[in-house]
Amino acid sequence: xxxxxxxxxxxFQVPRxxxxxxxxxxxxxFVSLTGLDRGxxxxxxxxEEIDGAGLQWLLAVKARVEAVGGALQLLQTPEAVRAxxxxxxxxxxxxxxxxxxxx
Amino acid sequence: xxxxxxxxxxxxxxxxxxxxEALLELEQHPHDEEQIGAAFRAMHTIKGAAGMVGFDHLSGxxxxxxxxFDEVRAGRIELSRxxxxxxxxxxxxxxxxxxxxxxxxxLKVMSExxxxxxxxxxxxxxxxxxxxxxxxxxxxxxxxxTENLYRVDFHPLESAFTDGFDFIPLLRELxxxxxxxxATFLDKRFKxxxxxxxxxxxxxxxxxxTSKPQSAIEDVFFFVSDDWEIQIASLDxxxxxxxxxxxxxxxxxxxxxxxxxxxxxxxTGELMVESGLVKAEEVERALxxxxxxxxxxxxxxxxxxxxxxxxxKLDMLMDQxxxxxxxxxxxxxxxxxxxxxxxxxxxxxxxxxxxxLRDTAFDIRMLPIGSTFGRFRRLVRDLTRExxxxxxxxxxxxxTELDKVVLDRLAxxxxxxLRNSLDHGIEMPDVREAAGKPRAGHxxxxxxxxxxxxxxxxxxxxxxxxxxxxxxxxxxRGLIKASDNHDHQSLFQLIxxxxxxxxxxxxxxxxxxxxxxxxxxxxxxxxxxxxIDSRVGVGTTVKISLPMTLAIIDGLMVAVSGERYVLPLNTxxxxxxxxxxxxxxxxxxxxxxHRDQLVPCLNLRECFKVHGRCxxxxxxxxxxxxxxxFGVVVDEVIGHFQTVIKxxxxxxxxxxxxxxxxxxxxxxxxxxxxLPELVEEIRR
Numbered sequence: 038x039x040x041x042x043x044x045x046x047x048x049f050q051v052p053r054x055x056x057x058x059x060x061x062x063x064x065x066x067f068v069s070l071t072g073l074d075r076g077x078x079x080x081x082x083x084x085e086e087i088d089g090a091g092l093q094w095l096l097a098v099k100a101r102v103e104a105v106g107g108a109l110q111l112l113q114t115p116e117a118v119r120a121x122x123x124x125x126x127x128x129x130x131x132x133x134x135x136x137x138x139x140x
Numbered sequence: 141x142x143x144x145x146x147x148x149x150x151x152x153x154x155x156x157x158x159x160x161e162a163l164l165e166l167e168q169h170p171h172d173e174e175q176i177g178a179a180f181r182a183m184h185t186i187k188g189a190a191g192m193v194g195f196d197h198l199s200g201x202x203x204x205x206x207x208x209f210d211e212v213r214a215g216r217i218e219l220s221r222x223x224x225x226x227x228x229x230x231x232x233x234x235x236x237x238x239x240x241x242x243x244x245x246x247l248k249v250m251s252e253x254x255x256x257x258x259x260x261x262x263x264x265x266x267x268x269x270x271x272x273x274x275x276x277x278x279x280x281x282x283x284x285x286t287e288n289l290y291r292v293d294f295h296p297l298e299s300a301f302t303d304g305f306d307f308i309p310l311l312r313e314l315x316x317x318x319x320x321x322x323a324t325f326l327d328k329r330f331k332x333x334x335x336x337x338x339x340x341x342x343x344x345x346x347x348x349x350t351s352k353p354q355s356a357i358e359d360v361f362f363f364v365s366d367d368w369e370i371q372i373a374s375l376d377x378x379x380x381x382x383x384x385x386x387x388x389x390x391x392x393x394x395x396x397x398x399x400x401x402x403x404x405x406x407x408t409g410e411l412m413v414e415s416g417l418v419k420a421e422e423v424e425r426a427l428x429x430x431x432x433x434x435x436x437x438x439x440x441x442x443x444x445x446x447x448x449x450x451x452x453k454l455d456m457l458m459d460q461x462x463x464x465x466x467x468x469x470x471x472x473x474x475x476x477x478x479x480x481x482x483x484x485x486x487x488x489x490x491x492x493x494x495x496x497l498r499d500t501a502f503d504i505r506m507l508p509i510g511s512t513f514g515r516f517r518r519l520v521r522d523l524t525r526e527x528x529x530x531x532x533x534x535x536x537x538x539x540t541e542l543d544k545v546v547l548d549r550l551a552x553x554x555x556x557x558l559r560n561s562l563d564h565g566i567e568m569p570d571v572r573e574a575a576g577k578p579r580a581g582h583x584x585x586x587x588x589x590x591x592x593x594x595x596x597x598x599x600x601x602x603x604x605x606x607x608x609x610x611x612x613x614x615x616x617r618g619l620i621k622a623s624d625n626h627d628h629q630s631l632f633q634l635i636x637x638x639x640x641x642x643x644x645x646x647x648x649x650x651x652x653x654x655x656x657x658x659x660x661x662x663x664x665x666x667x668x669x670x671x672i673d674s675r676v677g678v679g680t681t682v683k684i685s686l687p688m689t690l691a692i693i694d695g696l697m698v699a700v701s702g703e704r705y706v707l708p709l710n711t712x713x714x715x716x717x718x719x720x721x722x723x724x725x726x727x728x729x730x731x732x733x734h735r736d737q738l739v740p741c742l743n744l745r746e747c748f749k750v751h752g753r754c755x756x757x758x759x760x761x762x763x764x765x766x767x768x769x770f771g772v773v774v775d776e777v778i779g780h781f782q783t784v785i786k787x788x789x790x791x792x793x794x795x796x797x798x799x800x801x802x803x804x805x806x807x808x809x810x811x812x813x814x815l816p817e818l819v820e821e822i823r824r
Contacts, residue, residue, distance in 0.1 A: 057301045060338065061338055064335070089296075089300075089306040089340075090337070093340065093342055094337055096324075097335050097337070100330070100332055101332045104332045124311050124322065125324035125344075126321065126322035129428070130421065
């Protein structure tokens with residue numbers, strides 16, 4: 038995880054797997070972040086595997102960042118995440134586009 | 141074979157035609173979703189119906205094609221030219237498999253080989269035919285694919301993730317059942333302040349348009365149905381109609397008025413978000429659902445219901461309507477004879493009803509010529525490849541309607557003419573380029589309706605026909621004399637003489653000199669005419685003129701010394717009285733002066749050698765044949781007559797100028813004139 042401490046958004050690096058086995062630890066790290074009102078960028082470039090719990094965590098992170106007035110941005114969304122997001126109908130929620138122009 | 145199998149074969153043939161049409165379209169536009177969907181549905185329906193009537197091998201074979209198109213539909217397979225070729229070959233193979241429920245060992249081997257080809261091309265793992273038991277459940281499928289819209293709402297148990305149940309695979313399964321709109325969200329159980337990452341707070345709404353039964357959706361939730369909150373409901377499309385839309389549809393308010401009114405008030409969603417009742421993303425999700433429902437409604441707008449009726453029943457109906465028309469004519473005659481007002485009134489009313497019944501029965505038999513055009517696209521495609529040429533087929537007027545009987549009998553002559561154009565008309569690409577033409581030749585097939593006739597033209601931009609070659613060939617065969625003065629048009633018509641061909645070489649496609657005479661005979665047997673026009677280096681056009689129906693026409697009845705004749709009413713321009721002194725003879729042709737032009741005439745009395753005295757004032761019916769006017773001189777014009785066309789017996793074979801006969805109200809017979817043929821007499 039890297040907390041950029043910039044004046045703009047925080048950046049959070051998500052590991053290779055984003056599944057039920059990872060979300061508890063990830064969320065601990067997330068709740069420890071301060072300054073979420075500046076927004077959060079989740080770097081997903083390393084994610085190779087994601088399941089329903091992982092997708093729920095992304096939705097929950099978004100909701101909680103927005104609850105404190107920030108905005109969530111997904112960075113370098115890999116195909117694995119994109120495919121699940123498309124299937125679950127949350128492309129729009131995360132401002133992802135099919136062509137990948139979001140990045 | 142039983143009725144079910146016959147019906148299956150007929151329907152399968154139609155679905156295969158749809159498949160072929162879709163493939164030829166996809167060859168030009170490989171991403172056309174509508175065509176991909178049409179191909180998928182064709183295979184899906186054949187698979188289901190084949191299983192139901194015991195064609196298990198065929199069902200198994202088409203299962204692979206259905207899967208293939210499903211993959212194409214999902215974007216996992218890109219349609220290449222090679223794949224389209226494979227499917228076209230598979231389509232031909234299915235035609236063979238349709239012959240018997242238990243195909244020969246050779247055909248089965250071919251099936252395996254074709255599936256293997258697909259597997260290799262698509263990188264599939266299991267090329268084997270699906271196992272019998274796997275197909276067992278598919279037999280239950282309905283042959284007629286009807287799609288329903290379902291709304292599926294589900295909320296997994298809070299412990300779903302830790303219990304090992306992930307909802308993502310379920311979404312995949314649901315998507316596989318049809319067209320799905322999915323919205324996944326955090327439901328009311330989720331609180332930003334008390335989130336546990338291992339607890340499931342997911343809610344999912346799926347709008348699914350599928351041909352599968354509701355039980356297939358329920359099966360997806362088989363392992364979790366007892367614990368999860370799941371609601372599956374079939375949506376009635378009508379329920380989704382909004383009041384405003386209904387009022388616009390009913391004409392109570394215009395779209396512009398409705399839009400102006402709606403723009404004056406804030407949208408419901410905005411109001412609800414502002415009031416804090418719902419969140420913006422919830423409105424967004426609902427709008428997404430609404431959009432999906434509307435899209436599906438558009439797609440599933442029910443087409444006109446139709447039923448399949450055997451041809452012989454339609455023929456019987458047409459015969460009976462014909463008899464009714466004849467009986468009506470008798471009643472009309474009786475009403476005139478007895479001069480009874482009540483009978484006349486009844487006859488008039490019945491006349492109207494019979495007329496409407498006739499038109500309806502006639503309309504039932506009409507089919508768009510496009511159904512025949514579609515078959516030619518494959519022919520042109522395959523022949524072009526075989527001949528090493530590059531030809532683009534353009535069709536126009538596919539919606540033009542023609543009696544089914546005429547349409548069926550027209551296909552073979554058209555195939556022959558197209559083959560001729562492809563083989564002898566359009567040059568090889570290099571030759572065309574050297575002649576300053578585009579490498580790709582153009583073949584234009586067009587149908588139009590004109591004066592109750594259908595005009596079909598087949599036009600190519602090929603090498604054209606050299607009239608001098610025809611003259612030389614005709615001289616060689618003794619068809620004309622050197623002293624004869626033939627214009628190009630009459631020389632071109634010689635092509636229709638038996639055994640006449642100027643082709644330098646005989647190919648598998650055409651050029652044996654057999655066929656053009658058959659083409660002419662076939663067209664003439666449909667009361668049609670065929671003409672050729674050509675220019676060397678520019679191209680050839682073959683024009684076919686056909687009546688829209690062979691059953692009943694509106695006619696104008698005329699008489700010569702009491703003998704009755706009928707002229708097709710759509711050719712009649714006007715009737716004029718002919719007094720002596722208005723006519724003249726030129727080169728043996730009777731001419732009358734009409735509206736400042738000389739119109740060639742034929743006298744029916746002379747034409748059919750009718751005895752009796754000629755009246756002092758004769759009548760001339762001015763008719764239009766093609767672009768020219770002609771006069772038909774008769775004793776008397778009687779009036780409009782609904783004419784049921786009856787074939788002439790063998791006795792009248794070889795009598796030119798007659799296309800049939802009809803029975804009049806008084807039981808007598810009237811001959812129906814074949815005006816193009818009579819006009820040819822004048823020209824000769």
